Amino acid sequence: MLSIAIDGPAGSGKSTLAKLLAEELNIEYIDTGAMYRAIALKSINLNKRTYNEIRSMLSDTTIDFINGKIYLDNEDVSDLIRTEEISKLASDISKIDIVRKKLVDIQRNIALRKSVVMEGRDIGTVVLKDADYKFFLTASIEARAKRRYKQLLDNGIDTDLKSIKEEIAKRDYNDENRENSPLIKADDAIFLDNSNMNLEDNLNFMLKVIRGN
Ligand code: C5P
16 A cells, blocks of 8 residues: 655645646545535534534534545535635634544545545644655745636636735644644655746656655
């Protein structure tokens, strides 16, 4: 079984690269951010906000990945979780210990059953501490905001660069300073600032590390 952990902040290219890497290696791609987003979506839909409400909601929640789509309680929510509102709420809800415990258990179970490229914020430090390969990707906030802006425009979502930059800075702060599993590089992860690197070079770099050539 092969496990590859990719961590980094929003807009660092980790989702795109994890997906490409998984395709190239013919193994499963697991987007853990999508799982936090799915929990955030359910808490909005059911208006569950308090710790106790969230605890009982979690005991009655299933999350699955099938053919690259994420299913919340057997419903495909892949498109519903990509709004700015859910981005913000996912960052807030991911601070809650019982949410992390539930999702980390699911993530570890998936990696026990199959080879994975798993990406998120705490994969190399918490979820898959013994991963075969660990990468920590980042880029300047300007580069990351521009990528996100373009991605949203491409998806037909109207937005502006300044507010994206503010939203990313806020999420960075939240993710890096929370008590539970903050976003940090694992000691044994390979650090890569890809501000001035194109996707292909970044992918080739990672493949070289993995294939050892
Ligand atoms: O990666 P993405 O931006 O979709 O993640 C949404 C939010 O979920 C992040 O801002 C972060 O707060 C949270 N998250 C996390 N741990 C992970 C993946 C995501 O806390 N492993």
